[in-house]
Amino acid sequence: MDAIEGMKPLLQLVFHLTDKIRRFKLSKEGKTKAEKNRARVEEAFLKATHAVRAEQAQQKREERKRVEREKMLQIDDPDKQRKWEEREHRRQMKRRAPKMKQLKV
Structure with missing residues (x-):
């Protein structure tokens, strides 16, 4: 019960601040600055x-590649392993090949 009484001033402060903030108006510059900051923070988060x-x-x-490789190495058929x-x-080799554009003639 004593802890609740100790929290009472803090709760009153919270309600007082919410009332003050509700009446608080930002200037045009303040709004644009706040929006820019929000956008910057959101972009960094993304x-x-x-x-x-x-x-x-x-x-x-x-991990998928490693599992597939282990599975292929477990197979006793050397022909299948060679094909794989x-x-x-x-x-x-296809991934390492340089990317070239196809030109239509």
Whole structure:
């Protein structure tokens, strides 16, 4: 009960400040500055979350690739392993190849 009585002045301060803030009006410059700051903070947050999601997606791709490789190495059929390795090699070469535009004649 004593803790509640100790919190009473704090709650009164909170309600007093909310009433004062409600009546507070920003100037045009203040509003534009606040909007710019909000937009900047939001953009930074979106960049950070995008980087985290991209990193997680990369880890997921690497994990899938690792699992597939382990699965292929578990198979006893050397012909299947060879075909899979050739396919992987072709995919890697295709990714490493320089990007060229197709010109229509």
